Amino acid sequence: MGIFARSQARKFGMQTDWPSTDPHVRRYYKALVEAHARGIAQMPDHGAGHDQSWYRVQGVAVLHSNAANYVADLWRERSKPEMTRARKAAVNQLGNMLRVRGALIESWWVADRMNMMRIGVSAGLPIGDKWSYAFACTLHSATPGAPTMDGVLQYKWPEHNFQRVQVEDGEEFEATWQAKDVTSVDGDQFEGFVLNLKPSTGWSKAEVCGRAGNFTQDFFTQPSPRIG
Template identity: 80%
Template sequence: MGIFNRSQARKFGMQTDWPSTDPDVRRYYKALVEAHARRIAQMPNHGSDSDQSWYWVEGVALLHKNAADYAAVLLRERSKAEMARARKAAVKQLGNMLRIRGTLIESWWVADRMNVMRIGASSGLPLGDKWKYAFACTLHSATPGSPSMDGVLQYMWPEHNFQRVHVEEGEEFEAIWRAEDVISVEGDRYEGFVLNLDPATGWSRAEVCGRAGNFTQDFFMKPSPKIE
């Protein structure tokens, strides 16, 4: 029956071959790309220019989540590191198709998985990470002309009020600031936030996005002391 299965990936001109000596990794990559393509075909606006809203980012990241869940169930992961590289390549291809940076889709997906694990930990499952909820984030340098970076924003609340952006693209990178370094917060919980940061941290702002309704407007700022 396989000869009757039409490849949506080929129809969209997507690459389904991954250069690996591990057949499981090659099958994983192909299954993930095909799952991406099937879901793109179901999107009424897949061929139009996106407005790049956080709502659109969340929608595409959920598309990737469903495809990744499908591929993970279908195949047994044997090479974790190579599986991750293959997944990043597939996400980059997905982003190119839908005009979104693959690193932003990956960041949303990673953050969402971390939050799911956090819920499991609250139910008694072990979790050794001291950082609390996670969000997709685009971090902007205070130095003009420096490129922005997509990563995962986490925070340690309320113990120390630390927040960090963790980027894993080639080399790992980490930026950390305190809640009092957040000068102001712009936006609403459905379209994401912009955290305006004290330039002394080395960063001018962080654009933040998570599942709609997962956070409130004062989530990242240190509470103002009450005046009696």
């Protein structure tokens, strides 16, 4: 299996070496890239051009999630910061291969892991006062020409707050607005939503996506006590 995995990584020209003095980090990075390569090899359209639709982002993010779970036993707490950097580098490489921004893949994966930790979410249990849900998000500035920012959007109930947190290395960024600042919602539950925001928030819109079908438009306009 190891020989097969390495040959797949070489086949796609993927870099499997990580510059670290920690052998655990090097093993982790190499195993993750090889797992990514096996996933790519199973995609019949991996060489075709793609847009960055949420459907596509979700598909690539699930590929990364499966790969990350496969190599989870190589994670070592003492090397966690460097392994995080290595994982993000591997995700960016995966994104470049499949023409999807690495930050979007990482955002979806982080949000999905956050939701998995919410006990009872999959069973559709009532949302408690301190419960929150996370989604992959692309935030658009109200300033024309300003770059977009990919990250994790945290929706909290009952405060109706939305918070977007950057997942890239470097400066963390936060933006919080109220549900009343969402002027309208476009899209359907399987492709994600666009939350149109009041310009006074500093943002024009937030593109939001979670696992297909796990939330509805009403979740943002008229929050329900259930999700699922």
